[in-house]
Structures are given as C-alpha cells and as structure tokens.
Amino acid sequence: MNHLSGGAWSENLGDVPSVLAVVSGGPGMGKTALAVHAAGLVVDQYPAGAVLLPLVRPDGTPRTADEAATELRSLLPPGASREACLVILDDVVHPDQVRGVLHVIGRSAVVVTSRMGLAALVATHGPAVLPLGALPPGDAHALLTGVLGHERVAAEAAAARSLADTCGHVPLALRIVTARLLTRPGLRLSDYAAWLRRDLPTRLALPDDPRMSVPLALDRALARLPASLADAHLRLARLSGPVTAPAAATVLSLAETHAEEVLDLLLDTGFLDWEEPGTFRMNPLFRTHALRRSTGTCDPPPAPVLVRRPLSSGAA
Template sequence: MRFQLLGPLSLADGTETVVLAPSRPTNLLAALLLHANGVVSADYLQQAIWGEEQPATAKAALQTCVMRLRRLFVKHGVTETPIEAVPGGYRIGAGPRTLDLIAFRDQVARASTEHEPEAELHLLKDALSLWQGATLANVRSDVLHRDVVPRLVEERLRAVERVCDLHLALDRCGDALVDLWDVTRAHPGYERFHEQLIEALYRTGRQAEALAEYRRIKEYLLDELGVDPSPALRRLELAILRGDDLGPARSGQGAPGRLALPAPPPAAVEPRSPLVAPVPVVPSFTGRAAEVAAMTARLTEPRDEAVTVLLSGAPGIGKSALAAHVAHLVRDAFPGGRLLVRMTDPHGAPRAPGEVAAEIAAALRDRRAEDRALLVLDDVTDAEQVRPLLPVGPGGAAVVTSRMGLAGLIATHGGWVHRLSVFAPQESHQLLHTVLGPERAGAEPDAVRRLAELCGHFPLALRIAAARLLTRPELRLADGADWLAGDPVARLALPDSPDMSVDRVLAGALGRLDPRLAEVFGRLGALPPEFRAEDCGGIEGIEGADEAEETLERLADSGLLEAGPPGPYRMHGLLRRYARRSAERSVERTAERTAERSVERNADRTRPTEKV
C-alpha cells in the first residue's frame, strides 16, 4: 500500500487507487504524512484539523480522529505504516516505497549527484511523474494549504526548472517549450521560467515571439508588482536584439564532447536534510557593527582548539541573520565548509542531538581532516541539546543562537557570549534606508523614524515592514506608518510567508514555555516598561517576592525580558504590545470557556431524566 500526497490524498495498491473523501481524519493523515518519521505535536494536529477556531473538546476529538483513521487503515489493508502515539503527539513512519513525497525527494537528490545530463534528466522526469494534479485537493485544511503546500509546490518548480535547464543545455529547445508554456502561465511571477521560455523561442528561430514574450512579462511585472524585469531577463533581451548566439556551450569547458551544463539550483546541492544546509547570504545586512567586528576577530584568530560563540536574545532580534552574516565574512578561514544547522523542526520542537550529529557528519563527509569547519547551530532550545555536538573539531568553530541564556553551556564549554538587544535608532533608520532605497526613505525622514518606533527597533519587524512597503512602491511611508499604528503586532506580517509574522514568532516563543510562565508574561504587559520583582505583587500567578524573582529570571533567560537584579527588568515596546494582546486573548478564552460550561450545565438541568 502506498500513500500519495502529490495530488489528491489517496491510497494506492497496484493499479487501484482510493481517493479519500474530505474529512477530519483526512486532514489528520495529511498532517502526519507531510511530516512523516517525525513527531507531530498534538497542538499542530489540532490546528491542521480545525484551524484557528478549535472546539473546546479538540484534545479528545483528536483522539477520536486517530481512532477513525486507524479503522480506515484496517479497512484498506494498511499494515506497514501504523500511527504511533508518542510523548507530545503522534508519528507515522514512511519511506520511498510507501510515500510518494519521500520517493520524489529521493529521486531529486539522486539526480543532483549525477554527472551525466541524460541520467540526471531521466531521474528528474521520473520524480516529476509522481505529481498527479493539485496538491492535497481533497484536504480541507487552511493551515496545511497555507504553511506546507506552497513549499511542496516550490520543490516541484525547482525540479521543473532544472529539467528545462537540461533540455536547453542538450539543445532540445522543443522539449523545453512543452513544459515552459504551461509553467509560465501557471506561475507568472517565476522569472526564471520566462527567461528559459524566451531563450527556447529564440533558439528555435522564433525571434519575434521571444521579444513579444519579454514584453509580456515586463508588462506583468510592472503592472502587478511594480518592479522591472531581472538583470538576467534584460541581458537576454539585449542579446536577442543584437542577434547573439545563445546555443549551448560545447566541449572545451569540460571533458571532451560533453556539454557545459548550468549549475543545479541551490536545493539540489544542499545536504539531504533540509535542516542542515550551507549558510545563506543575508541580503542588505546592516547594524551590529561591534558584534560583527568582535565575532569576526574571534573566529579568524589562529588557534588549534575549537571556539564557541553564543548569540542570545529575544525572538526576532536578529540572531540568525547576524550568525549567517558573520559566517559569510569568515568563509576563507573555514575551507572545510560552513553549515547552518537548524536545531528545531518546522513546528518548533527541539531535534534530537544524535539525529543532528548524523546529518552534520553526512554533510561534511567529503571534508579533509585538516580543513576547519564552521557550524551555525541555530535556535538551540537548551544546553543539553547542544553539548553532544561540541567541540566541533580542532580549529573548528560553532556559533550557537538561542533565545535562552545557556549560561550552563558556557560554564561547561567556555566561549564568548553576545546578548543582542533591539537596534539603536540609527541602526533601524539605516536598515530602512538600505532596504527601501535612499531616495524613498530620504524623502520622508519623519515617517522612517515613526516606522522604526512602531517596529520597536526589532530587526524582524523592521524587515517585515520594509518588505510590505517595497511591494507597494506608490504608497507614502507616512501612510504605511499610519496603517501599521492601528495594530502593529497583527499587521507586522507577510501574507505569503507565514513565518514572517511578529505575532506568529512570539506565539511560538511562548509556546515553548511552561503555560504558567506564558500567562504571567501576558499580565506583565500591564506594568510600566521598567519594573522590579516587588512591583509584581498584584500579578495573578505570582505569590511572594521569591517566586516573583524566580519567575522574572526565567522570563529574562528566555529572552522576553532584559536586565534584572540589581537593576530593574525591562520589557521592550513591541513585546509589551504583544503581552497585552496575549493577556486580552487569555481573558477572551476564559470567558468563552465559562460561557460554554454554563450552556452545558443549563442543558443538563433541562434534559429530562429517565424513569426507573
């Protein structure tokens, strides 16, 4: 029996295929399969099944859904992939033989290792043949279609892009056109496909059609997005107007008689695990000059022993961006490679050290022993998670990012600590000027200052605000600031990138805490920006001075408060807004639960009793 996700969710057995009817168990199965072989939390599964508006009985109803799904498995003879109840949630195991998504990814990974273009093309076509229509068309889960399906579509588009690259390199422009007509119309904003289509048309003698296609995509980009075509598209138009030869490069650049193929897309050359990848370049990085200088000096100084640098601070404060930026600056000092290692899964759950260590070893297996490597261990949840991964080898280095203080790690393994706070005002202004452009930002300096204040000088919030404004080039910055001021926490989000949301990031941070701590954090939003433990006497959930200090210390260690004894604690402006919003939601949920219980009690009183 085989599960199929790359199309309507279905069960296939030989030539027979059963498409599952839309239902809550179908939503549940999709959520489990999309994260096969990993633990999927009960909270996430409840969101996948019911969305944001979950019933009061969601926890019990989830167990009922699991029972119904197991009965469905029995009905269809599914015996090799049981649903396991594990601490924190559920898990389903699968492999390339039982799940088409895993088979697709395995085929793409195998293709990336092929040196012969024909063999690579064959593997990629086999992989793409597994897609059987609109992904999860029969799954009625807004959460999955919002958070997961776009990533799957992106994986498919990268494979299609590579297939078309190979067709063009093999001088099979006609074969490339078959795919390109469809994907350019289905995904008009994917410029690389238009570039390939224009090249294929021109190389098959259809110069007028190629130039017409260029004008069409140029008009689309200007009208719909307010941007010009990419430099690659503009260079292609110029080459066509000049009548340049765009035929494939032949022997002389590689082995005799072999084609010089374009490099595979980035996803094809990354390690097999999407959670261990080459460190990316951070676009338009600004600020943190002191930290950049100190980290660069410490990572590049001659030494034999390994070095550890810890970046801690609040969620959204820019730890990951700083780590990646510095890793790029010191690349020449680490010929063994620089890896970004995500220490949490896509749901925010901590990953097991053994699993991470195995993936790191696989990614660095071709490294020479004498070549130093740099690991960016991103979003570490506690000291125990990272201790087994340190030290990283003679002369190597690790940059650890964490919302937690991880003082215990530094006590046992040493290293340097940089606790990041919000940007200074001039750093915020510099970021907005860099991203928005000096002309637009310079024309409205007061609006730039107001935007920075509304964002609380948080790097994540600033980048979200700048990205929204970039996609609206005709909007005055002052008008954008007025709109943002209405509800900064909710409006600092990008609709097409769920992870780029202040509300979502902070909710995820609170979700890792003890629920009592999260409740207290919300109530602290009612206090002034600076306060001491003795000011918390009236806060529900805190009893006595000792408990107040312990609670505030734990919140400070989690990056949600700053400073502390002997001075006052501080809560940054954006976090205070979120804390008040969180407290309001808690009150609303309590009122709803009280109302539901009242309705249930009234129903019990009015229900007729049976006569014995």
C-alpha cells in the same frame, strides 16, 4: 547590534572543537541572520566550508543530541574530519544539545544561536557572548535609510522615526516593513505607519512567507515556555512602565523573591530586557502582542514551515 570579527571566528582551530560564540536574544532579534552573515565573511578561512544545523524540529520541539549528531554527520562535507568546518548550531534550547554533537565536529568550529543565554555552556566552554536586543533608535533609522534610500526617508523623517518606534526597533519587524515599502514605492511612510498601528502586531507579516511574521515568531517562542512562565509574560504585559520585582509580585500574586526568579527566567528567554539592577523592561511590540493574546484577539499561528536548509560553502 553586536558584530563578530574575522579574528574571533578563526581562533582555536586545534584538534578539539571550539565554541567560538553564543549569539543570544529574543524572537525576531536577528540571531540567525547575524550568524549566517558573519559566516559568509569568514568562510574562506574554513577549508571544509560551513553548515547550518537547526536544533529544533519543524514543529518547534527541541532535537535530542543524538538526533542532531546523526544529521550533522550527514551534513558535514567530505574532508570535514581532517579540515576545519564552520558549524552553526541554530536555535539551541539547552547546552547539552551542543555538548552532545561536539564529538562529531572534529577540528571544526562552532557558533551557537539561541533564545536562551546558555550560561552553563558559557561557563564550561568560554565562548564569546553576543546578546542581541532591539536596535538603538539611530541604528533602526540607519536600517530604514539603507534599504529605502536617503531621499525617501529624509522626506518623511518624523514618520520614519514613528515607523521604527511602531516596530519596537525589532530587526524582524523592520525587515518586514522595508520589504513592504520597497514593493510599494508610492506609499507614504506616514500612511503605512498609521495602517500598521491599527492592527499590531498582526500586520507585521508577509503573506508569501510565514517565517516573516512577528506574531508567528512570538507565538512559537511563547509555546516553548513552560505554561506558568508564558502566563507570567502575558500578565506582566499589563505593566505599562518599567518592570520591577515589587510590581511583578503584585501582578503575578507572588512573593517578591519568587517574582524576581520569574523575571530572571523571562530575561534569559529574551522576553524581557535588563535596564538596570532590579529594573526590567518589555519591548513595546512584545507587550502589544501579549495584550492581544491575553484578550484572545490573536489569530492562531499557521502550520509550521520547513526549517532552513544547511549552508554550503558557496551559500555561506
């Protein structure tokens, strides 16, 4: 996982708002968690504190720039027009949402999280780009060890690796798994991994917080896509190995050049990962979810929950 340094976050505090970073990645990859954690490390460099503004409504539809600007005015603390504030624009859908609120921010700095790459915003504002994906195996193992403790993980090293693989090394899935295991200290990792595999990804969810749900996160992400692109994702899940344009063209019944465009769009929305020129891959957890959706075995997502509250300077 990429990390933000304090120096990168504290530059360019002139009279024009500075877009410091675009943190992008697919559903469940920890974009907001990283932005909020980094904000907590550097918030003392921003006299007016920090706020977090979701750029989608509770039902998942994007907010207009005017709507976002109006709410941001109410969130910015007193003195923000004269003193620097750190603003996290969370879950941005389109570059115009960011451009449309910059005039409200004054001398403050902006960090953007998005499932999209937002290349147009990168082109016009030149921020740092931090794409997040599934964790490398070593980092996933370190996360399990750091939360569950060395003794418990070392006692079942093979099961811990299997558990991380079952989660596709997706940060949200790993957080759910470790929370479950912390509340069940006597549960063997191997038994829990076997239980998960019998009903993936449905069992990667916490019943007391719908936001902590892999299937819900993926369902909502799919719902934002154009219907044709969501259908392409579900159909590409039938490919068990690397995803190439020729293979995609066959599965999607498209010309190869058109299939290449579809793959590029899915890459930009975080549903595919880039492996090498001309070759993509789908996270195994995403593939499992897509195959279940294709066969109609996924339960419908629960009703939307409230969005996160804005950060105060103390909470950031």
